């Protein structure tokens with residue numbers, strides 16, 4: 001795995017070198033198989049966790065690596081370039097651990113975060129419902145208080161790692177008439193509850209090894225101590241959490257673009273097209289130069305917004321939305337262009353670009369669709385203009 005440009009100043013080169021070793025030894029050799037038979041990428045996740053890279057940004061005292069967000073983003077983009085399924089399973093661990101770290105009790109943090117970091121537990125985050133996702137206030141999964149328990153009823157859908165999860169960060173409403181103000185976060189130990197039924201993994205366009213399932217809750221009783229924070233504190237937690245998960249989607253976009261680009265370069269090298277002076281080869285060389293420019297610019301944007309996440313006083317919500325839109329669109333358009341430049345070979349699994357194209361498309365949709373990101377950016381434009 002290589003990138004043409006030097007690493008960003010805030011990226012830890014040693015961590016990236018370790019990531020590259022795991023990719024080379026464990027993740028890349030399995031990537032095509034993981035995709036073709038939709039196999040959960042346990043070995044890739046274990047390789048990353050065994051190398052001490054379980055969840056990068058969290059403090060070492062609870063099992064994290066305490067790296068910068070830009071180091072995480074660079075690492076995830078490399079993992080995605082090699083294997084989309086592994087990247088999604090890996091980032092979902094962070095998406096589950098981050099809200100626990102932000103709002104869990106000391107006991108919840110100590111019980112789950114080190115296990116998510118070392119890979120002995122799989123985590124999920126469950127927000128989306130058949131009729132609610134973008135519109136969080138429409139949430140219908142209800143947590144009804146009964147003495148020292150909550151009883152949960154409802155259905156979540158499109159939940160990554162949901163059938164594998166030992167721990168689920170669940171967002172449910174304690175009162176659906178309160179809209180967003182009723183949303184409350186809970187932590188579910190899947191081995192300790194009854195009334196929770198995961199569906200079978202969905203058949204998908206891409207990222208086929210990363211399982212995505214429904215979760216049905218039928219009179220699922222959990223102790224009051226499983227709540228994270230107070231009733232009604234789920235929505236602000238969600239807003240803070242999506243800043244991290246949108247960085248992940250953006251990093252994947254850059255990774256899929258890079259993976260497709262690398263596949264095209266390897267193909268061109270085999271055919272001696274990079275040094276040839278014939279017109280068709282030169283057209284390809286110029287196209288590669290433009291694509292490299294687009295990927296380099298997106299990577300620089302990924303790094304600079306990641307630095308903002310670490311250093312800005314307030315969560316840079318609009319910048320992260322802009323980044324998510326830009327990089328995930330880039331993943332799809334660059335991968336599609338690489339498939340096209342490969343000619344008929346672009347259709348071949350062996351060429352490797354078609355997998356990146358299939359893996360890339362969903363990044364434009366999950367973690368808040370790009371239309372929803374546009375709305376957030378438009379609101380920021382309006383607010384900034386009003387403040388002038």
Ligand SMILES: Cc1cc2nc3c(=O)[nH]c(=O)nc-3n(C[C@H](O)[C@H](O)[C@H](O)COP(=O)(O)OP(=O)(O)OC[C@H]3O[C@@H](n4cnc5c(N)ncnc54)[C@H](O)[C@@H]3O)c2cc1C
Pocket residue numbers: 092124125126127128131132133134135157158159160161212362365366367368369370371372
């Ligand atoms: C592979 C995969 C993995 C996922 N993993 C998870 C997970 O781990 N946890 C989880 O909770 N969710 C997960 N999701 C769900 C995903 O995040 C949501 O599906 C996504 O955010 C879209 O939300 P929605 O389903 O409510 O779509 P909708 O909001 O119903 O979107 C449908 C269409 O309407 C458009 N739209 C919606 N609102 C507006 C508006 N106000 N103005 C204009 N257009 C609008 C959208 O852009 C989209 O085109 C996953 C989804 C997939 C496919």
